[in-house]
Amino acid sequence: MSKKPIPAAALNDDIGEETRLELYRSQVNIREAEQRAFDLFLQNLVKGTSHLSLGQEAVAAGFAVAMKKGDLSFCTYRGHAHTLARGVPVEQVLGELMQRDNGLMRGKGGSMHLTSEEHGVMGSYAIIGAHLPIACGAAWRAQYKGHSDVTTCFFGDGTTNIGAFHEALNFAAVWKLPVIFVCENNLYMEYTPIRDVTAVEHPAADRASAYGLERIVIDGNDADVVYRTAMTAYEKARAGKGPSLIECMTYRHSGHSRADPAKYRPEGELERWKERDPIKIYRERLKQFGIGDDAVAKIDADIKRIVDEATEACKAAPNPPMDILTTDVYADGGWAWRN
Amino acid sequence: MSKKPIPAAALNDDIGEETRLELYRSQVNIREAEQRAFDLFLQNLVKGTSHLSLGQEAVAAGFAVAMKKGDLSFCTYRGHAHTLARGVPVEQVLGELMQRDNGLMRGKGGSMHLTSEEHGVMGSYAIIGAHLPIACGAAWRAQYKGHSDVTTCFFGDGTTNIGAFHEALNFAAVWKLPVIFVCENNLYMEYTPIRDVTAVEHPAADRASAYGLERIVIDGNDADVVYRTAMTAYEKARAGKGPSLIECMTYRHSGHSRADPAKYRPEGELERWKERDPIKIYRERLKQFGIGDDAVAKIDADIKRIVDEATEACKAAPNPPMDILTTDVYADGGWAWRN
Amino acid sequence: MAELTYRDAVARGIAQEMARDPDVVFLGEDVAKAGGVFKATVGLYEQFGPLRVRDTPISEQAILGAAMGAAMTGLKPIAEIMFSDFFAVCFDYIANEFPKSRYMTNGQTKCPLVVRTGNGAGSRFGAQHSQSVENWCMMIPGLKVVAPSSPVDVIGLLAAAVRDPDPVIFLEHKSLYGTKGEVPDGEILDKLGTAKILRPGRDATIIALALMVPRALAAAERLAAEHGIDCEVIDVRSLVPLDTQTILGSVAKTHRCFSVEENPRLCGWGAEIMSIIADEAFYDLDGPLVRITTPHIPLPAADILEDAILPTVDRIVERVRRTLKA
Amino acid sequence: MAELTYRDAVARGIAQEMARDPDVVFLGEDVAKAGGVFKATVGLYEQFGPLRVRDTPISEQAILGAAMGAAMTGLKPIAEIMFSDFFAVCFDYIANEFPKSRYMTNGQTKCPLVVRTGNGAGSRFGAQHSQSVENWCMMIPGLKVVAPSSPVDVIGLLAAAVRDPDPVIFLEHKSLYGTKGEVPDGEILDKLGTAKILRPGRDATIIALALMVPRALAAAERLAAEHGIDCEVIDVRSLVPLDTQTILGSVAKTHRCFSVEENPRLCGWGAEIMSIIADEAFYDLDGPLVRITTPHIPLPAADILEDAILPTVDRIVERVRRTLKA
Ligand SMILES: Cc1ncc(C[n+]2csc(CCOP(=O)(O)OP(=O)(O)O)c2C)c(N)n1
Ligand SMILES: Cc1ncc(C[n+]2csc(CCOP(=O)(O)OP(=O)(O)O)c2C)c(N)n1
Ligand SMILES: [Mg+2]
Ligand SMILES: [Mg+2]
Numbered sequence A, B: 001m002s003k004k005p006i007p008a009a010a011l012n013d014d015i016g017e018e019t020r021l022e023l024y025r026s027q028v029n030i031r032e033a034e035q036r037a038f039d040l041f042l043q044n045l046v047k048g049t050s051h052l053s054l055g056q057e058a059v060a061a062g063f064a065v066a067m068k069k070g071d072l073s074f075c076t077y078r079g080h081a082h083t084l085a086r087g088v089p090v091e092q093v094l095g096e097l098m099q100r101d102n103g104l105m106r107g108k109g110g111s112m113h114l115t116s117e118e119h120g121v122m123g124s125y126a127i128i129g130a131h132l133p134i135a136c137g138a139a140w141r142a143q144y145k146g147h148s149d150v151t152t153c154f155f156g157d158g159t160t161n162i163g164a165f166h167e168a169l170n171f172a173a174v175w176k177l178p179v180i181f182v183c184e185n186n187l188y189m190e191y192t193p194i195r196d197v198t199a200v201e202h203p204a205a206d207r208a209s210a211y212g213l214e215r216i217v218i219d220g221n222d223a224d225v226v227y228r229t230a231m232t233a234y235e236k237a238r239a240g241k242g243p244s245l246i247e248c249m250t251y252r253h254s255g256h257s258r259a260d261p262a263k264y265r266p267e268g269e270l271e272r273w274k275e276r277d278p279i280k281i282y283r284e285r286l287k288q289f290g291i292g293d294d295a296v297a298k299i300d301a302d303i304k305r306i307v308d309e310a311t312e313a314c315k316a317a318p319n320p321p322m323d324i325l326t327t328d329v330y331a332d333g334g335w336a337w338r339n
Numbered sequence C, D: 001m002a003e004l005t006y007r008d009a010v011a012r013g014i015a016q017e018m019a020r021d022p023d024v025v026f027l028g029e030d031v032a033k034a035g036g037v038f039k040a041t042v043g044l045y046e047q048f049g050p051l052r053v054r055d056t057p058i059s060e061q062a063i064l065g066a067a068m069g070a071a072m073t074g075l076k077p078i079a080e081i082m083f084s085d086f087f088a089v090c091f092d093y094i095a096n097e098f099p100k101s102r103y104m105t106n107g108q109t110k111c112p113l114v115v116r117t118g119n120g121a122g123s124r125f126g127a128q129h130s131q132s133v134e135n136w137c138m139m140i141p142g143l144k145v146v147a148p149s150s151p152v153d154v155i156g157l158l159a160a161a162v163r164d165p166d167p168v169i170f171l172e173h174k175s176l177y178g179t180k181g182e183v184p185d186g187e188i189l190d191k192l193g194t195a196k197i198l199r200p201g202r203d204a205t206i207i208a209l210a211l212m213v214p215r216a217l218a219a220a221e222r223l224a225a226e227h228g229i230d231c232e233v234i235d236v237r238s239l240v241p242l243d244t245q246t247i248l249g250s251v252a253k254t255h256r257c258f259s260v261e262e263n264p265r266l267c268g269w270g271a272e273i274m275s276i277i278a279d280e281a282f283y284d285l286d287g288p289l290v291r292i293t294t295p296h297i298p299l300p301a302a303d304i305l306e307d308a309i310l311p312t313v314d315r316i317v318e319r320v321r322r323t324l325k326a
Helices: A014-040 A058-065 A080-085 A090-097 A131-145 A159-162 A161-174 A205-211 A223-238 A267-274 A276-288 A293-316 B018-040 B057-066 B080-086 B090-097 B132-144 B157-161 B162-175 B206-210 B225-238 B271-277 B276-289 B292-318 C006-020 C044-048 C060-072 C086-088 C092-103 C134-138 C151-163 C212-227 C246-253 C269-280 C305-307 C313-323 D006-020 D046-047 D061-070 D084-089 D091-097 D134-138 D151-163 D214-225 D246-252 D269-280 D302-309 D313-325
Strands: A072-075 A121-125 A153-156 A179-183 A217-219 A244-247 B074-076 B120-126 B153-156 B179-185 B217-219 B243-247 C004-007 C024-028 C053-055 C076-083 C116-119 C145-146 C169-174 C178-184 C195-198 C204-208 C232-236 C238-240 C257-264 C290-294 D001-003 D024-028 D054-056 D076-083 D115-120 D142-147 D168-173 D180-183 D196-201 D202-208 D231-235 D239-241 D259-264 D290-294
Touching: A014 A058, A014 A080, A014 A090, A014 A223, A014 A293, A058 A080, A058 A179, A058 A276, A058 B157, A058 D084, A072 A080, A072 A131, A072 B018, A072 B225, A080 A121, A080 A153, A080 B217, A090 A293, A121 A131, A121 C060, A121 C313, A131 A153, A131 A161, A131 D214, A153 A223, A159 A161, A159 A179, A159 B162, A159 B292, A159 C053, A161 A179, A161 A205, A161 B162, A161 C060, A161 C313, A179 A223, A179 C195, A179 C212, A179 D246, A205 A244, A205 B162, A205 B206, A205 D259, A217 C290, A223 A244, A223 A276, A244 D076, A276 A293, A276 B243, B018 B057, B018 B080, B018 B090, B018 B225, B018 B276, B018 B292, B057 B080, B057 B153, B057 B179, B057 B225, B074 B217, B080 B120, B090 B292, B120 B132, B120 D061, B120 D084, B132 B153, B132 B179, B132 B225, B132 D061, B153 B157, B157 B162, B162 B179, B162 B206, B162 D061, B179 B225, B179 C116, B179 D046, B179 D196, B206 B243, B217 C246, B225 C145, B243 D214, B271 C195, B271 D046, B276 D001, B292 C169, B292 D046, C006 C044, C006 C151, C024 C257, C044 C053, C044 D024, C060 C076, C060 C086, C060 C195, C076 C086, C086 C092, C086 D091, C086 D290, C092 C116, C092 D091, C134 C145, C134 C169, C134 C238, C134 C269, C134 D180, C145 C151, C151 C169, C151 C178, C151 C238, C151 D084, C178 C257, C178 D259, C195 C212, C195 C246, C204 C212, C204 C246, C204 C313, C212 C232, C232 C246, C232 D231, C257 C269, C257 C313, C269 D076, C269 D259, C269 D290, C290 C313, C290 D269, D006 D046, D006 D180, D024 D061, D046 D054, D054 D084, D061 D076, D061 D091, D061 D202, D084 D091, D084 D115, D091 D134, D115 D151, D134 D168, D134 D239, D134 D269, D151 D168, D151 D180, D196 D214, D202 D214, D202 D246, D202 D313, D214 D259, D231 D246, D246 D259, D246 D269, D259 D269, D269 D290
Parallel strands: A072 A121, A072 A153, A153 A179, A179 A244, A217 A244, B074 B120, B074 B153, B153 B179, B179 B243, B217 B243, C024 C053, C024 C076, C076 C116, C116 C169, C145 C169, C204 C232, C204 C257, C257 C290, D024 D054, D024 D076, D076 D115, D115 D168, D142 D168, D202 D231, D202 D259, D259 D290
Antiparallel strands: C004 C178, C145 C238, C195 C232, D001 D180, D142 D239, D196 D231
């Protein structure tokens, strides 16, 4: 990739300045919020587990920016990034991680289950593979009702070896559902490298043909690449041409979860990937396209302020009250299993 | 395929007369026993369900003849054929279908669970897909202990869309297990054509690459073809070169189970497949190779006698006694869950 | 009023709800063109077409997962799992997804769906196709669990299940498909969470479910006729919500209680109900609480063995008689 | 004699059995090179090498299926399912395969394996990573089910499980991994199917399991010190086989019984045990049988909510006191 500035005439390429700034803003927002989550964890203010996407921001940003309002996202426990990318306020995400009453689910779900129906985030699922079939169902509803929304389902490389992956992919292909399966291949499951336990090199893409789908592997650290791939897939889905399976190569900068120092990585690997940090790449990209430092600086400052304010709000927020303990088990708001 | 007689010099090809007669005998044995099972069902003497392999005999015979003593088979509910092919007496199979005390499992398992450990038939499984991972485990034991036996796992086309298929194939490939996965593609699941619900044309073979395996589709109605393919796969497995996935194209002449008149078939389909009846094909093959009619007639008569005798023995056999009701839940022979 | 089989009642119940609400869709293996392996859904494909009545691959996780995703976003799916034993290959949806999503999201999501399945023994199918799995569901918080014993209950409870805003597991008993009963014309709508006293009695309460209901009733008749013991028979119908009022009310009157369960012994619904009685109605009781169950073993296939292992009318009569005379 | 954590006891138990029997093999996700996500299997890979201690893909069905196939043919596998909640994605093996094969084949096959798993709440992981699933297993005929509460029991019962010729589900409590206890040197071998009276008492029996054991013990101490109520505390340890003799013997002495269950309310092991007592020891009882359980809801994630929902020492004390004073 050339680092020479792009001639002014090319500035309005298929992506364009406005979208590029949106892609940048989204990535920085995720980065800062996740970094803050990590800091808060070190201060013992984040409870339970948490799974950061530091280093994987371009995937979340690229897809979310390509989505339309009304499109639906299904995420994993590593879902903060995708939740934030759909516009969910940082405060609600951090609040949930801190298990406060201002959290997205007031602490009832925890970091692994971030959900914001109003933003199209239909949930984060903590059982590997479970949400792929569920995403099929959401897409089936759109198809059945003639709605134009598309469902996106994010998951990791390790998820490609569980049965539900296979069932969902076949099902989506046979029913030609408007659903996009996005594999974030960050090279590792929890602590075990994906290549140690997978029969093919690209755990998602090398299986696309098993479902009659195109093989797609992309650079998941370049938001432009992600965005373009996403746009193509959404167009295809909206045209009734069925699902896509997209494998995004990326890397997580931190451990699997807060409990993991990630010592299993070969020396130098993290450093090599940090050179390809998606935010670094994107700052250069903006520069190439001649997008001014001040626009960038303004976004950086904005986000910093938002994350700071969110942090303070969360620290000040009360714990969830006891009276929500038994609410919302059933649709009547309660939990009565007997009369 | 030419129907001219093969020159005498070619008679001892890679298969040879002795093995061909074995292949023939095995197919006729299955055919006659299954046909008898069907007759007994019409007489209301077969109870519960039963799933015949009429028309699919070449697969069972081809693999079983290629196996060595000590090799293990894992079957489905459609497992009579594979059980018989390993040498289990017809009487014990029919006895189990008739739920008599002389049945393979004395009526405790029923037709869907035929098992004869002494013949290497490690069970017939009635939950779609369940036995593929189990077969992996048997093969893992061989690998771990340095035993030379190979495990064969038979299943239908419909089984390729369930999660356990995917998990087992990947697992076997990654661990390079000595296991052969044999898909009997008879075009239908219960009543639904496999093509209606599968994203690829060949539900097993078109997925082999998803596990780094070779794509193998064969004529499952020609016992020679099956036998040769099996021999190659067993050699590979015994050489430590890992699993194979083999899709055998075939067709069942009767319905899915005894409850099914198979009305969902397009007109003429059954007739077309009956022209390619594996036993018809094989009788011609024997003739081509100049194998005498008397050898064939002797086998036919032999088998008829065996099946007749077995039938009489089963009719005369008592019902299972009540005292086996609670035996063999646990290894101590009993069922005590409390003191 | 017409006589209908339990099997035909299933199709009628589904048709009633599909005709009423275009958001009701139906999916499962061999359910559409073939009308189901138990012939319980014959005619639906023809009536409602290929977009609403859909055959699926053998992918139980996809079936239940898709039903859930559709339910979360606006449809009211009915999913069929052919045999209830196969809940084991898609149990994550039953145990971890359907029932927890609303709670975890603090009420943001919904899951109005029905899983229908063929449950129970009596078909000589052996241990992997004959189980009575109501407890697999009852033990999971967040589900509703229903098991009708008659054609009219099939229709009314199925309609209630489809209209219910929560995930409902609907257990049809395979050995009841061929049984018949009177069914009124027109729409039938029942209420979840209501047990029915099918036979009033003074001396003891017998609680039963599904296939055990006709057996409990027959046993009660024999106990009355041959032993002068007058039993009240309750059809639980709905395990969740559970109509404890009807049950506790009956025990307060009879002072003795028996449950008749098809499921294997340990952790059955009978244990739950008995432990409720032993806590809340202890001082009403005149004697031990007795559970009559299938022994805690896998089910044998052979007819003669299978018949011997489930609770029979004889066994119920004998056990009640012996206990009350003690 | 050494002080050991419950976590380290797991590794020591596995190592003891692997050293003793070369047919013992161990597989699971991240169990080998990483030593397990709970660090309960650290050192085994180094000690026994890559052929005996194996990392697997995220394929729980393959893990349990492979364990079964290996067990049927001569190995003695220990399989880890990381969190017990994940039993739901491989439940077919637990419910339909392991426990039925021997019976269905009339004793031809065997299945000597152990499934170890991290069970239970207390880690603020939320509804899909905190369940107490012992009942999912206890209700299935043909399994054995064990749940130790102390490091020494971990080793002894794990050894017994590995040497047992039947499939054993071994539930380790995640919130106990960090707890410590005295453990004798040398080989430790316990016996399945034996409950332990951890505190003798006269006034009431309290039955507990796993994490609830220390709570029941603490409650008993408080009840004695503050309310003059002398409770006998029984650690069930093994749900199948179940030591009903010890339980019924205790109730015959105390005439009152409480169970303390972490699992959600319906169809818990407590219900099973209480229904046994209500049948077989009815005339020993002086008052209601009371189950203290987690309410029948999914588990919340937030620390403050999770702490409030499980049975606590306070709740046990209060409930026992109130019931006995009634
Ligand atoms: C069914 C199931 N098995 C195992 C786990 C435990 N687990 C949580 S995350 C994880 C690794 C997942 O790896 P991958 O899919 O690559 O996603 P990543 O964490 O790298 O984003 C595992 C094994 C689980 N949650 N669910
Ligand atoms: C998990 C599961 N789902 C569904 C069934 C019901 N069922 C039994 S056989 C069958 C069709 C299987 O088709 P295929 O794999 O092609 O095998 P075939 O019967 O044609 O030999 C189905 C759906 C089952 N036994 N297990
Ligand atoms: Mg990963
Ligand atoms: Mg088939």
